[in-house]
Amino acid sequence: MEKNEIVRLVKERSGTDARKCMKCGKCSGRCPAYHDMDIKPHQFVSYIEKGEIDKLMQSKSLYTCLSCFACVERCPRGVAPANVIEAVRQEVIRQQGGNKIMAETVPSMIDETIPQQLLVSMFRKLNK
Amino acid sequence: MKFSYYPGCTLKTKAKELDLYGRKSLEKLGVDFEEVKEWQCCGAVYPVSRDEVATKLSAVRTLASAKQENAKLLTLCSACHHVLKRVNDDMKNDDNIRLKANNYLGLDEPYQGETEVVHYLELLRDYVGFDKIKEAVVNPLKGQKIAAYYGCLLLRPSETLKFDNPENPSIIEEFIKAIGATPVKYPFSNECCGAYVSATNKEIAVKKSTKVTDSAVANGAEKIVTACPLCMYNLTENGNKKVPVYYFTELLAEALGVKE
Amino acid sequence: MQKIGVFVCWCGSNIAATVDVKKVAEVLKAEPGVVISENYQYMCSENGQALIRNAIKEHGLTGVVVCSCSPRMHEATFRKTCESAGLNPYMVEIANIREQCSWIHKDIEEATEKAIILGRSAIAKLKLNAPLTSGESAVVKRALVIGGGIAGIQSALDIAEAGFEVDIVEQSPTIGGNMAKLDKTFPTLDCAACILTPKMVDCAQNEKIDIMTFSEIESVKGFVGNFKVQIRRKARFVDEKKCTGCGECMQKCPSKKGLNDFNMGLNTRPAIYIPFAQAIPNVAIIDPEQCLKIKNGKCGLCAMKCNVNAIDYTQKDEIIEREYGAIVVATGYKPISLENFNEYGYSSYKDVVTSLELERLMNAAGPSDGHLVRPSDHKEPKVITFIQCVGSRDTSGCGKPYCSKICCMYTAKHAMLIREKYPDTEVHVFYIDVRTPGKNYDEFFRRAVEQYGVDYIKGMVGKVYEENGKLMVQGSDLINNEQVVIPSDLVVLAAAIEPNPSVRNIATMVTASIDTNNFLTEAHAKLRPVESPTAGIFLSGVCQGPKDIPETVSQASACAAKVIGLLAKDKLKCNACVSHSDEMLCTGCSVCANVCPYGAITYVDKEFRLGGGKTEVRRVATVNDAVCQGCGACTVACPSGAMDLKGFSNKQIMAEVDAICKR
Structure with missing residues (x-):
């Protein structure tokens, strides 16, 4: 797929308008996973608007974002940085060989305490 | 008023007794409820991408089934609640998702978000009333200092969930008071525990959960109470291990005298 | 036979770039009744107006249509022009081919066609116009x-x-x-x-x-x-004419727990109080919610103490x-309520204050006599963090979409004053943009940074929380691409203002x-x-x-x-386009009087001849021309069609609509 088309799709799937961002950085000021991210929430919004999808698709933040929606909750402009991160992650995972976890590895993770909820959500987030 | 009860996968299997405590408490409080027939997993995470429809279908089936029973959908787990409420919102407000989901499911009557999704805690606050619970309590947890832990999924995004004030929630504190204990205020009750990332990156979960549990302990908490099995797991396994974490139904059952 | 003149304005390129003005003039010239149709670059200019005046005199025009900008812009201009040439000013109609045509269309052909239609519509209305004269009313000085x-x-x-x-x-x-x-x-x-x-x-x-x-x-x-x-002069329970503002009553009042509004609720005041030392009028007032005498009849100390008998508990x-x-x-204005901004901890922590509260904390007449201390323990804060744009520029629904305009400057002021008076205090300011247009404004802000060493951090705050007795301000530092946490003693929120x-x-x-x-x-x-x-x-x-x-x-x-x-005027010209009732149709139902926002309509009993020597007395509406503002509400409300507006009669409006629909 052509790069611009990926950018368009990611924007569409995110359902958020990056142009509304006023670059205040509140999302990144609130983010609990900030220190585990190479590209920060506000940068996801900025880069997607600039069309720099390659950078985003290689970011480790895709797997450290906790999906806690704090950035979405607090944005003064109604932008949803977490939705952009999610849409980029979806794009990565949907590509051929993009699965980050295989069904076969799940059984080995099961122990006495781990709740199904954790396994299902992990699998849903990392496998298409 | 009738409630279709949706226990969710974790509470139905791994944490059976928490579901049981929930049911017994409902019976004690005189709530008319029945488990959703042939319920399916909600999907565990809300599919954020606007083009994801198939992953929302199981939630829609549950919602439609509650509609058929002419009942409100009562959820016990925060994640189930989050997914069901948000998918319901999509079915109400997103023409594209509503159309496609209905095309897939081919229900007798298209589902358009008619069902009201109610969390167990909302039921306690809005339908039973904390005053009533206070009256029904036989073993007040007197003198216990308990910290409420909300996490993320109950509160955010508040625009859709409309559960409580997203930055200064109070429903679990009210619950703690109703069962006779003393709520402990600390600043991280709505901060993430590490969520599903703990499966692949334990280090992050340890950081997040430790921050929460440390703060709760520093503010004098002897127990933490939560409404999400995943939060409970993370805070217990990845937290500072200095404070026990309980599911709210257990404390409720104990106070109501229905815990075996 | 009417003689109508049409004058099409180019408005420079404003109209002429999108509308073929020459064609409009040409086509409208062929309309029945039109004797002259001209176009000109700026019809509102002296030359343009002369063109109209000359045409009126030369052709004996009975009415004028100007195709130009909105009537809100130049209707008055062209009415004056025509009046000076001897034409009744209400025989002028404006076809708005700028705001309603050239500015909103791109295609020349389409816009030209629309301009012609608008011109025709104005001509159709003009044909039904009648000369109007406006009355006069006195001005209350x-x-x-x-x-x-x-x-x-x-x-x-x-x-x-x-x-x-x-x-x-x-x-x-x-x-x-x-x-x-x-x-x-x-x-x-x-x-x-x-x-x-x-x-x-x-x-x-x-x-x-x-x-x-x-x-x-x-x-x-x-x-x-x-x-x-x-x-409504609300009861203050103190006779304003008698009270001398001596303040004796305030000293004696035993009910001292009212929140002091003037100090933003940072301290208390008695039930009888003078808001502040320089209040005008310098007269006491009783808060009835708090006064023991008014609430349960027990007390009356202030009345006993008052030398001039100014206290009146029964005042209404x-x-x-x-x-x-x-x-x-x-x-x-007032600052917005901060209930939607709990992430900043305003409702949870006493030492998170608004800027207006800080004004009182720094004011010599404030609750701490100008000694800046934090509200919780009255200790001097050593680290103060300001957060700007709290609720301003917020389109999420929590705040206000506009910039409150004053916060950047007053925050710089606060920061500077604090560093001046308490040099060992650290001051941080989180900002999105610093906006300082105004004479000597940016220089002022830069002084805070350069001379007073205030630390400006570009980025917003995500959360304020308490840890070990400090208010931890967690936010973005976008310049350094870091998330910072600043342990502070006092946090000041620049709350948006609202009317x-x-x-x-x-x-x-x-x-x-x-x-x-x-x-x-x-x-x-x-x-x-x-x-x-x-x-x-x-x-x-x-x-x-x-x-x-x-x-x-x-x-x-x-x-x-x-x-x-x-x-300064003794008389004002009234609006000539007033409403009037057709007495033969009026049933006296009162609907028009009820909708009239100006109270211009009254009713009279009038005798009407029925023929055959018989008469009947009916109640009919009459309009006070001096009061009617011509809003037209009565004409719409009238169930029998008796109310009509001069200059905008139903017939005229319908003629306009017909002209637009007719191709």
Whole structure:
């Protein structure tokens, strides 16, 4: 797929308008996973608007974002940085060989305490 | 008023007794409820991408089934609640998702978000009333200092969930008071525990959960109470291990005298 | 036979670039009744107007259609032009081919066709026009100023200075408004009280000014030059004429736990109180919710102590009625409620304060006598963090979409004053943008950074929480691409400002329009900024839009100039386009009188001949031409079609519509 088309799709799937961002950085000021991210929430919004999808698709933040929606909750402009991160992650995972976890590895993770909820959500987030 | 009860996968299997405590408490409080027939997993995470429809279908089936029973959908787990409420919102407000989901499911009557999704805690606050619970309590947890832990999924995004004030929630504190204990205020009750990332990156979960549990302990908490099995797991396994974490139904059952 | 002249304006390229003006003139020339059709570059220019005047004389025109900009812009101009050439001004029709045509279309062919249709429609209406003359009404030479903050004070002083009487109606117990609460003012750092209180005293001493505090507008009737206003003088339980402001009663009052509004609730006051030392009027007031005597009949100490017998526990609200020629709305602002911003901890932590609360904490007359201490433990804060744009520029629904305009400057002021007075205090400011347009404003802000070493951090705060007795301010530092946490002793929130909530009610009473943010709308954003679209209503200060003190004072004086211009006239020309009732159709049902916002319609019993020598007496509506503003509400409401508006009759409107639909 052509790069611009990926950018368009990611924007569409995110359902958020990056142009509304006023670059205040509140999302990144609130983010609990900030220190585990190479590209920060506000940068996801900025880069997607600039069309720099390659950078985003290689970011480790895709797997450290906790999906806690704090950035979405607090944005003064109604932008949803977490939705952009999610849409980029979806794009990565949907590509051929993009699965980050295989069904076969799940059984080995099961122990006495781990709740199904954790396994299902992990699998849903990392496998298409 | 009738409630279709949706226990969710974790509470139905791994944490059976928490579901049981929930049911017994409902019976004690005189709530008319029945488990959703042939319920399916909600999907565990809300599919954020606007083009994801198939992953929302199981939630829609549950919602439609509650509609058929002419009942409100009562959820016990925060994640189930989050997914069901948000998918319901999509079915109400997103023409594209509503159309496609209905095309897939081919229900007798298209589902358009008619069902009201109610969390167990909302039921306690809005339908039973904390005053009533206070009256029904036989073993007040007197003198216990308990910290409420909300996490993320109950509160955010508040625009859709409309559960409580997203930055200064109070429903679990009210619950703690109703069962006779003393709520402990600390600043991280709505901060993430590490969520599903703990499966692949334990280090992050340890950081997040430790921050929460440390703060709760520093503010004098002897127990933490939560409404999400995943939060409970993370805070217990990845937290500072200095404070026990309980599911709210257990404390409720104990106070109501229905815990075996 | 009518002789109509059509004049098509290019408006430079504004119209001519999108509309083929020559073609429009040509096509309209062929319309029946049109004897001359011209086009010209600027019809409103002296030459353009001469063109119209000459044509009227040369061709003996009976009516004129000008195809140009909106009638709001130049209808008055062209009416005057025609009048000077001997034509009745109401025989002029404007076809708006700029705002409603050239500006909104791109395709020349389409726009030209539409311009022709609009021209035809105007011609069709003109054919049914009749010459109208307007009556006159007297002007009441007294102005009402609603709101006694700096805006209202300045407007009132200027109007009084010109020799006209003016009443200030203020809802709180003293004039002075928000400015009276401020410590110092930017950009010169003079003390607010030092520059405001002399003006307050001037108001009190000026014979032309009548101050009514603790009073509210109850109703407004009438129209420009002739407003009738009812004012509710709320019971203050103290006789204003007798009280000397000695303050003895305050000392003796045993009920001392009321929150001191003037100090933003940071300390308490007795049930009987004078809001602050320089209050005008310097008269006590009793809070009935708190007064033991009023609440349960036990006490009465203040009455016993009062040497002049000013206390009256039985005082009741009183409603007075006055007449005014002009009304100035100067209702001001308040900071927004911060209930939607719990991430900053305002409701959880005592040491998170708003900027207006900080003003009181720094003010020598404030709760800590000007010694800056934190509210929780009265200790001096060593690290202070400011957060800007709290609720401003917020389109999420939690705050206000606009920039509150004053916060960047007052935050710089606070930061600077603190560093000046307490040099060992660390000051941080989180900002999104620093906006300092204004004379000496950016220089002022830079001084805070360069001379006083205030730490400005570009980024917003995500969360404020308490840890080990410190307020931890967690936010973005976008320049360094870091998430920072600043342990602070005091956090100051620059809360957005919003119009005082009373303005909604007042806007309804004076029929002034209001925007989605509750700011009053001006008649023209650039050219008529201090007038409301409703004649005789003027706007002063923040009720029209966020502004600082220098701007407010400028606008207040501009507003006064407009009021003086109005009050200087002895007579006002009334609107000629008034409504009238066809007595043969009128059934006297009262619907029109009920919808009339100006009270212009009354009923009379009239005798009508039925034929055969018989008569009957019927109740019919009559319109007071001097009061009717031509809004047309009655014509729409009238069930029998008896009400019609001169200059905009039903027939004329239908003729316009027909001309548009006819191809």
